[in-house]
Amino acid sequence: MFGSLKIAMVAILITGIAGAGMYVMKLRSDNAILKANQLKLESAVADQKALIVNQKKDFEDILDANNKMNELVSILKKDLDDLDKRFNKKNRDVGKLAIAKTESIERITNGASALATRCIEIASGSPLTEKEKNATKKSEINSECPSIANPNYVPY
């Protein structure tokens, strides 16, 4: 009887040790999973942060593009208004002027026509010349479209 009790005690002891060992191994395994999950979470947070930064930059770029387009539309409208003024300023009648000063109006018309032709080239993407870029005086600018032909010209 005493022998059987001993055997039972040893069996319990062995089972306890084996159980503890398995428990430790499970803890280690759980710990490894938790570490992997932690890494995934950290990576996801970093990705989200990068995404937010990119989205913020995109919004800024969109806003900037919209503002620049609106600005362009408004300066081009000004060029168009200026053209209208040139024809009709103070009830000016270009026809009567052309009758009275035919040669000089012809010369002015041809000059303006050449400038207007250049404006279309620029609008189609033609690069500005150094002269156009550096023009700052009224006498140097393309009076037909200074807003697109002479970026450094400030009207005075």
Place this chain on the structure above:
Amino acid sequence: MPRANLNLDKPTPLELENLRWIIITSENAEEVFKKLEEQGIDPVLWGLTDKDFELLAKNFAQIRNQLKITNDLLDKYKKYYEPEVKNNNTKK
């Protein structure tokens, strides 16, 4: 997987010819046609009234503005969607 950049070349900028305007009035008509003949040019002219000339100038200005806006719009789209692609139409 992002789509490949479209990366189309921008249209070649226009290179236009300058044209010559001749103002013809009831007083100088004869002289104008005579000069044309002397220069070996057919004595014929396409005419516009002063009002129509004004409209033509304004129409061209509107076309020019639209061209500029469309061109800039294209640049903005390219810059936004293909920022790493070098614009083939950079100033030389």
